[in-house]
Amino acid sequence: MSLEIPFIKMHGLGNNYIYIDLFRYTLEEKLLSEVAMKVSDPNIGIGSDGMILIHPTNKADVGMRIFNKDGSEGKNCGNGLRCTAKYAYESGIVQKTHFLIETKSRIVEAEVLVNDGKVDEVTIDMGKPTLRRSLIPMLGLDSEQVVQEPFPIENNMLYVTGVSMGNPHAVFFVEDITQAPLYELGEKIEKDPRFPERVNVEFIEIMNEKEINFRVWERGSGVTQACGTGACAAVVAATLSKYIPKNQQITIHLQGGDLFIKWDENGHVWMTGEAKTIATGSFYYHN
Numbered sequence: 001m002s003l004e005i006p007f008i009k010m011h012g013l014g015n016n017y018i019y020i021d022l023f024r025y026t027l028e029e030k031l032l033s034e035v036a037m038k039v040s041d042p043n044i045g046i047g048s049d050g051m052i053l054i055h056p057t058n059k060a061d062v063g064m065r066i067f068n069k070d071g072s073e074g075k076n077c078g079n080g081l082r083c084t085a086k087y088a089y090e091s092g093i094v095q096k097t098h099f100l101i102e103t104k105s106r107i108v109e110a111e112v113l114v115n116d117g118k119v120d121e122v123t124i125d126m127g128k129p130t131l132r133r134s135l136i137p138m139l140g141l142d143s144e145q146v147v148q149e150p151f152p153i154e155n156n157m158l159y160v161t162g163v164s165m166g167n168p169h170a171v172f173f174v175e176d177i178t179q180a181p182l183y184e185l186g187e188k189i190e191k192d193p194r195f196p197e198r199v200n201v202e203f204i205e206i207m208n209e210k211e212i213n214f215r216v217w218e219r220g221s222g223v224t225q226a227c228g229t230g231a232c233a234a235v236v237a238a239t240l241s242k243y244i245p246k247n248q249q250i251t252i253h254l255q256g257g258d259l260f261i262k263w264d265e266n267g268h269v270w271m272t273g274e275a276k277t278i279a280t281g282s283f284y285y286h287n
């Protein structure tokens with residue numbers, strides 16, 4: 001079978017995905033995982049951190065589904081939400097600057113900042129984090145929160161804080177971000193049996209009450225330049241440990257640039273940052 005699939009490549013702080021507009025093109029469900037793996041491959045595909053579908057839904061103004069590089073489906077994606085919001089507005093799928101986006105895990109509200117018809121920046125109300133251990137999900141005796149719990153791995157003693165932003169995150173505080181064991185331990189933690197659905201892994205360094213340095217190993221995609229849900233999880237984790245105050249905008253320094261995150265007094269996490277278009281074209285799929 002051969003298909004010519006129209007795509008848009010977009011990124012948020014270097015976290016780049018191949019987007020497919022299912023308002024204008026139809027792709028069979030059984031092909032999604034394989035197409036995601038193929039488009040993500042830099043040698044025989046386009047090269048990306050995964051694939052995102054922008055689709056019609058009757059629950060919100062627009063829907064979004066995220067597939068990682070390895071073909072697995074994630075349930076939320078912060079950088080993907082900002083790019084989806086940009087595309088939905090610029091392509092005319094929505095004609096308002098505040099609208100709802102449905103993901104597999106939740107419905108979020110987006111606000112786009114428009115200049116000359118183009119969206120430069122997007123703010124998303126990412127909703128409330130889930131902290132209960134069994135819902136992250138993490139194995140072990142269930143508890144309200146998992147905050148800096150001892151996490152022995154490969155002759156190292158790390159301390160894990162668990163946060164779900166609709167997808168699972170394991171956050172580890174480090175003294176110096178340049179020494180974070182991203183490549184040494186990222187994949188091992190992602191696939192550790194204590195996380196039955198695998199996990200996104202974040203190493204964070206608290207610089208001061210307003211800034212955090214951040215590096216990520218993403219479930220299903222490995223090291224990426226940025227992770228929006230991960231940045232939200234970092235602020236929640238740092239607040240739970242009282243390193244930063246609640247209800248204050250925190251600047252997260254990711255490898256690909258800065259994101260601005262606030263965990264407000266109502267328990268909602270707000271994310272603001274850029275969204276950029278890289279290219280449009282056709283992907284030729286052959287099986």
Ligand SMILES: N[C@@H](CCC[C@H](N)C(=O)O)C(=O)O
Pocket residue numbers: 015066068073074075076077078079080167168200218219220221224226227228229230
């Ligand atoms: N890059 C993302 C998260 C993508 C999904 C994640 N790898 C998962 O499997 O949960 C973001 O910006 O949040």
